[in-house]
Amino acid sequence: MTFKELNISEPILKALHNKNYKTPTPIQEKAIPAALSGRDILGIAQTGTGKTAAFAIPIIQQLNESFRNERRREIKALILTPTRELAIQIGESFWEYGKFSGLRHAVIFGGVNQKPQVDKLRNGLDILVATPGRLLDLINQKYISLKHVEHFVLDEADRMLDMGFIHDIKRLLPLLPQQKQTLFFSATMPAAISTLSRSILHNPVMVKITPVSSTTEQIEQHLYYVERQHKSELLVSLLKQDLNKSVLIFSRTKHGADKIVRILKRKGIGSEAIHGNKSQGARQRALENFKSRKTKVIVATDIAARGIDIVNLETVINFDLPEVAETYVHRIGRTGRAGNKGTALSFCSEDQHSLVRNIQRLTGKKLIPVAV
Structure with a gap:
């Protein structure tokens, strides 16, 4: 199977061609069509399986199509991830796949001066990649509103649990619109993560890739x-x-x-x-x-x-x-x-x-x- 057979739009195919990405990974084959159709996804996959592209590509494609009709810059997609490094890596992927789309994204995380991040938020953006602590902080300071979010990604949920972020996630969930697409990824499914996934996903497509062994x-x-x-x-x-x-x-x-x-x-x-x-x-x-x-x-x-x-x-x-x-x-x-x-x-x-x-x-x- 090729990326073209997944009905990916021309701007993204061009970006993938520039990176010499020719064939989708198994998780991309299964998740991209489901995500493009608007379904929620429960993805059980560890890092290295290509899951970032599995959620980034459909989000970029759907937002790019709606962006032609709606030019206002509001946060339409939120990607929540546990670590600064992973947030930066995901941000790089959105830049690579979306370079011909005209969409804007920003990455925010703690441990650094917030002013450059706030400046990007004030300039308007479509996609926000964030770690939980800095996101809650900037929401409390009224720099961020999540009321226009249409796509919500919770990445590496089990690592969120390991790092003590589950309470932060539970504080964030009521701030998101009821009507949205949710893409939930975790390498493992301990009881707490399984319970969380059931509470936020609506009739999800399950995509399970590569047993850990x-x-x-x-x-x-x-x-x-x-x-x-x-x-x-x-x-x-x-x-x-x-x-x-x-x-x-x-x-x-x-x-x-x-x-x-x-x-x-x-x-x-x-x-x-x-x-x-x-x-x-x-x-x-x-x-x-x-x-x-x-x-x-x-x-x-x-x-x-x-x-x-x-x-x-x-x-x-x-x-x-x-x-x-x-x-x-x-x-x-x-x-x-x-x-x-x-x-x-x-x-x-x-x-x-x-x-x-x-x-x-x-x-x-x-x-x-x-x-x-």
Whole structure:
């Protein structure tokens, strides 16, 4: 199937052609026609499946068609997302797919001066991508009205729950019009998220893509049994085998991420850390340096890494194994995207063998140890 067969309009097809996007992913095949018909959607899909385009393309197309008749700039689409990095990434997608549409969008998030964001709001826009805290703040300051919203996207709902944003979402929902299209996406469906989805969706189309275990098939996975005190030494040795590869390293804690960067820099390996204690500017600079390959190695905590979406990321290293097996799949899913091969390396200390067993049970794939 091609994007043209999904009845996507010419301006968006032109934008997709410019990005060399030829065939839709499974979630795009299923979600775009349903969204274009105005249906609510319950999407169960993790990052890397192409879900941003699955909601961005139909929203742009529907707004562009109505924009020809209605020239007023009012927020007609609201995309709510848990992290700053993910909000920026979604904003970039709206810019890419909508560059020939004439629509305006803005991205707002906390941790930075609000004035540039307020200036964009005052100039008028059609699409708003936001994190919950800054959105509520600017609504309370009367800079934002949601009464004209026609399309509402709740993205990464399970991560919203993990980060404590469910109460903010419940405060926002009454501010939205009753009549609207709602597109709800989550990688997993814990009870609280399932209840929330039932309360805000009307007769939704369910789009369920790629069970969590199967996303690992195209990723080469290696396991290193190594004592804690020797992890840094092993990491340096592995990185020095090919200094040209882009590598994402996962640390369990913010302090641990900073410590890894200090160790690597002492060994002459350029790297940067991103986590919640870094300023938004520092995090964004680190991501831009990584995407442009100016920095080859980035060290991240799980929440910060949600904003890293790089097609040609070659290697993920679990310096610290995650406590939850599903987190392992989310982590290594940063590599092996868009049909590319990827490599995931995991360090396991003596007291973590049970974590490896949980991962193997979930993925159905045995992690073969590599001799150190």
